[in-house]
Amino acid sequence: MRLFSLAAALLLTTACAHQQVSVTTPTSPPPSGQVSATDAAPTSANTVDPVYARIPESDTTARPQWLKARIAAVLAERKRNPITRILRYQYEGKTVYYQSAPCCDQFSQVFDTKGRLICNPDGGITGKGDGKCPDFEKNKTNEKLVWQDPR
Incomplete structure (x- = not known):
């Protein structure tokens, strides 16, 4: 039975590897002071079930058509690693949308509310983007997750 419980825990951990899981382990000995191979129950009261980390909820209100198309x-492409995230910010007094880079030395992108590319604030060989908005990281405000790839 103990082997089955261990196998089930390992399967659960492996299946949930893409999500953050918080687990604590027993820190106090059982009442008898020893653990035997036949013990099937936790040995202390401070063991907890896995708790999944909260995934931020996306803001689905008023997505412009161009953003829905992006x-x-x-979603029509293979899943990217890291996953694509789109965030909304206030920058230079305007609402902008930031799309994370698909990988490595590629540029992330910042769009205005009409879907026009404003700049590439980071990425590229230098990691500093295209230089058109070098203060983006420092001056962006009011971050809101708009969408992230759920796959």
């Missing part, structure tokens, strides 16, 4: 294009 999301559809990402």
Whole structure:
């Protein structure tokens, strides 16, 4: 029975590897002071079930058509690593949308509310983007997750 419980825990851990899981282990000995191979229950009261980390909820209100098209294009491709995230910010007094880079030395992108590319604030060989908004990281405010690839 103990082997089955261990196998089930390992399977659960492996299946949930893409999500953050918080688990504590027993820190106090059982009442008898010893653990035997036949013990099937936890040995202390401070063991907890896995708790999944909260995934931020996306803001689905008022997504412009051009943004819906960008999301559809990402979903039509293979899953990226790291996953694509789109965030909304206030920058230079305007609402902008930031799309994370698909990988490595590629540029992330910042769009205005009409879907026009404003700049590439980071990424590229230097990691500093295209230089058109070098203060983006420092001056962006009011971050809101708009969408992230759920796959």
